[in-house]
Amino acid sequence: MAAGRQRRAEAETFTARWKKQWHRARVGMRRSAVDYFRGDGSDWIALAGLLLTIPVIAATTMMNSVWCAPAALVLPIVAGGLLLRPASLLGLYAAAATALIVESVQLGPYTEGPSRVTPGVVLVVAACGFFGLLVAQFRSRVGVPWRRGGTMLFDLRERIRVQSKLPGLPQGWHREMALRPAGGQSFSGDFVVAARTNGGRTLEVVLTDVSGKGMDAGSRALLLSGAFGGLLGSLPPHAFLPAANGYLLRQDWDEGFATSIHLVLDLDSGDYELYSAGHPPGLQLSAGTGRWEEKSAEGPLLGVYDGAQFDPVKGSLRPGDVLMLFTDGLVETSDRDIAEGIDRLTGEADRYVAGGFHGAAWHLIEAVAKDVNDDRALLLICREGPTAQAAAARSDSARTDTARTDAARTTATGTSTTAR
Template sequence: MAARRVAPVEADSARHRIRRRVHRARIALRRSGVDYFRGDGSDWIALAGLLLTVPVIAGLTLMDSVWCAPATLVLPIVVGGLLLRPASLLALYGAAAGALIIESVRLGPYDEGPGRVTPGVVLVVAACGLFGLLLAQFRTRVGVPWRRGGTMLFDLRERIRVQSKLPRLPRGWHREMALRPAGGQSFSGDFVVAARTQGGRTLEVVLTDVSGKGMDAASRALLLSGAFGGLLGSLPPDGFLPAANAYLLRQDWDEGFATSVHLVLDLDSGDYELLSAGHPPGLQLCAATGQWEEISGQGPLLGVYDGAEFDPVKGSLAPGDVLMLFTDGLVETAERDISEGIDRLSGEADRYVAGGFHGAAWHLIEAVAKDVKDDRALLLICREVQG
C-alpha cells in the first residue's frame, strides 16, 4: 500500500519538474526573440539588408562575371563581421555559400575561362568569413558595438587626460607634466593625480607607475587613477600611501604592484614633504649652488604586503629651485643603470636653467628616452624668481 501511495506523488513531482523546465524554455525563447527584434543591440535590419545584397551580387556575377567577380561576395561578409552577431553571421554565411554554389553551377568549371568560381575564390571568402566570425565573437564578449568601441576608448583617453591635468598654481609657480606611453599608444601605465587642498594653500601630486606597460597596464592604471583621485585630499598626507597600498592589495591582481611618489607642497612657504613607495628618487635643482640633488623617501612597493610604512623626506623650494619627479621608464633601461639615467636627465635639464623650464618636460623625455620601449612620465615644478 505504501508503495502504491508514493508512486503517484513521484509521478506528480516529475511532471511538475518537466512543466517547470518547459516554462523556463518558453520564457528563454520569448526573451531571445524580443532581444533580437528590439533594443539597441538589434541587428535584424543590417542582417536583412545584407541577405538581400547577396542575391543581388550573385545576379550581377551571373550577368557579367568579369565586372562583378565571384569574389565580390566578400563585401557583405566583411560588413557583416562588423555589424552582426555570431548567430546572424551564420545565416549570412549560409546565404553566401548558397550563392557560390549557384554561381559555380551556372558559370561552369573554373578551368573553362576567367570569371569562374575558383578554389582561390572559395578560400578568400571562407577566410574573410572566419575573420568576421572571430571579430563578432570578440565584440559580443566585450559587449560594445563596433560603432561605439572607438568612441568609448576616445572618451576614456580624454577622461584620463583631464584627470591628469595639474591644477593652476598661484603666481610665482610653474608646473608641467609630460607623459609618453610605450610604443606610441594612447594609454599608459603611468598616471598622475593632483589637487590643491587646505583651501588651495597646498598642492598634492601623486605620480604612479603601474606594473607592466602600454595597454597591458592601462586598465589597471585607469582603475587606480580614479581610486587615487578620490583618496587624494580626503586623507591626511601621511595616510594616502597606506590607504593606496590597502586598496591595491584588495584587488588581488596577479601583477598588482605599483610604485608611487606623493608630493605635498606648501605654496606659500615652498616647504614640501615627499613620500615614496618604491619610486625612483626625485631631483631638486638648488638655485644657490646650481647643483641637482636626489630627493627620495623610504617605503616599499604598493600592493606587496599589508601594514607598510612610508617615511617622508622634507625639503624646501626657494625662488629659482626646480623639482623633477619621473617614472623609471625615463631613466632606467635594460642597457642603462638608473644612476646613469639620472645623470643623463640632470645633464639635459641643465640646458634649460638659464632660459627657464617652460615647455621643457616634453623635450626632456625626447632627449633622454626617445626610443625606450616603456611608459615615461616627467613632472616639473618650478618656483620662479620674482622680478
C-alpha cells in the same frame, strides 16, 4: 453638395492617416538606426541591407563574371563580420553559400572557362566567413559593439588625461607635466593625480607607475587613477600611501604592484614633504648653488605586503628652485642603470636653468629617453624667482600687445573694406 463634402472629408482623412503612418514609420526607422549605431538596438537593418546585396552581386556576376568575379561575395561577408551578431551572421553565410551554388550552376564547371566558381574561390569565401565569425564572437563575448569600441577607448583615454590635469598655481609658481606612453600608444601605465587642499594653500601631487606598460597597463592605470584621485585630499598626507597600498592588495591582481611618489607642497612657504613607495628619487635644483640634489624617501612598493610604512623626506623650495619628479622609464633602461640615467637627465636639465623651465618637460623626455620602449612621465614644479617672473610678465605683455595689434589690423581691414 453633401456628397462632395463627404468625399473630400474621406480624402482628407485618408491623406491624414497616410501621413501619420508614414511619420510613425520614419520615426521608428530613424530610432532603430540611431539605436543600432549606438550599439543598443537590433542589427536587423544591417542584416537586411547585406542580404539585399548578395543577390545583386550574384546577378552581376552571372551577367558579367569578368568585371564582377564570384569572389566578390566576400564583401558582404566581411562587412557582416564587423556589423552583425553571430546568430545573424550565420543567416548571411547561408545566403552567400546559396548564391555561390547558383553562380556555380549558371556559369558552368570551372574547367570549361575562366571567371567561374573555382575551389579557390570557395576556400577564399569560406576563410573570410570563418574569420568574420571569430570577430563577431569576440565582440559578443566582450559585449562592446564595434561601433562603440573606438568611442569607448577614446573616452577612456580622455578620462585619464583629464584626471592627470594639474591644478592652477598662484603667481610665482610654475608646473608642467609631460607623459609619453611606450611605443607611441595612447594608453600608459604612468599617471598623475593632483589637487589643491587645505583651502588651496597646499598642493598634493601623486605620480604613479603601474607595473606593465602601454595598453597592458592602461586599464589598471585608469582604475588606480580614479581610486587615488578619490583618496587624495580625503586623507591626511601621511595616510595616503598606506590606504593606496591596501587598495592594491584588495584587488589581488597578478601584476598588482606599483611605484608611487607623493608630494605635499605648502604654496605659501615652499616647504614640502615627499613620500615614496619604491619610486625613483625626486631631484631638487637649488638656485643658490646651481646643483641638483636627490630627495629619496623610504617606502616599499605598493601592493606587495600589508602594514608597510612610508617615511617622508622634507625640503623647501626657495625662489628659483625646481623640483623634478619622474618615472623609471625616463632614467633606467636595460643597458643603462638609474644613476647614469639621472646624470644624463640633470645634464640636459641644466640647459634650461638660465632661460627657465617653461615648456621643458616634453623636451627633456625627447632628449633623454626618446626611443625607450617604456612609459615615461616627468613633472616639474618651479618656484619662480624675480628674474623668471619678470620674463614671464614680459612674455605675457608681448602676447597681449600682439593680440591687440592683430585686433587693430582686423578692425582697420574691415573698415577699409566697408569704405570701398
